[in-house]
Amino acid sequence: MKNIILSILLVTFTIGFTNAQSKKVQTKFSIDKIVTNYLALKNALTKDETKAVASAGKTLYATFNAVKTNAIDAKLKKDYLDIAESAKENAEHIGDNAGKLDHQREHFVLLSKDINDLIKLFGTKQKLYQDYCPMADEGKGAIWISEVKEIKNPYYGSNMLTCGSIKKTL
Template sequence: MKNITISIFAVITVFIAASCNQSSTKNNELSENNTTATSGEQAPSQSKVNDTVPLPATPDTSIGKNAGETATGGFSIAPIVADYLSLKNALVSDDANAAADAGKKLFATLNKVDMKTVPADNHKKYMDITDDIKENAEHIGDNAGKIDHQREHLASLSEDISDLITLFGSPQALYQDHCPMFNDGKGAIWLSESKAIKNPYYGSKMITCGMVEKTFN
């Protein structure tokens, strides 16, 4: 009986070893095939690929609420939003000089936009909004030593950016925050890339004053 048990155990051991070797051989063959395809040698035919792995769907380039970019071949509000966020963050840090630099950069970015790429059906609305953005960005850029004045223009600028995002969609996840105390209790909004409240209207004095009232994307 002991000999029979040993024999059965030996057979099972041989079977497991053979299975592992086969699995290892298959992995090596897959690795070699991947290496061959990567190094420039002829990869498996497209028909074989289609038989085994479904190809990814063609990206939808239509204009969507949260697209941030249109199908017109390059128009995107992403650079505008990025410059706005830099300006807002400078005011969060109470840095009037950095805010002025960011305002000038935002103004320059708007002037570089190829108007031919802006969708025709939103062309006029875009012009109306960005004319206001330019005006506020210019005021902020020209008043490096007057942070209170910069913050007044940030309130208007933030409304403009929110309108632009509503029109073209957000290029990234954004939060629209509200400060109820600014402007003599009339309140003001700002856009943030972070859910945590960091108030650009009061900076270090009341950094957490405010609340999230809307999210984009």
């Protein structure tokens, strides 16, 4: 009888522990979808496709709005919210300005800094590159994040597609 009770307790404990572990995995926060939508926006900019850029900006904005912040570790939540507020504003601006490629690119400078900050904060499973264009942002220089090693400049698109360099691998 003791063996049966101990077996039942052991099985119950194991099931409870397994469920607790699976809940931890399910609530782990990831910025993968944010990064994927940012990359779509970046790629549209490299092709000078202002309507596709606007559409991607709206998608990225919606992605930020759909984030369940309760899944974010309490220590990181305030930083996430600060970065996300800025990123959402820039994504929204990009989305609302189809036909104004220069204006979209101005906001992309700030959005790229925000995405870079999110990657620093949460990391990424995907191999990414932080690229740099010294001429962007009125000669101040600006970074962007890319999924490919080849330089495809979103700040100048077809005018200077290969202008820039890889600053670091993320």
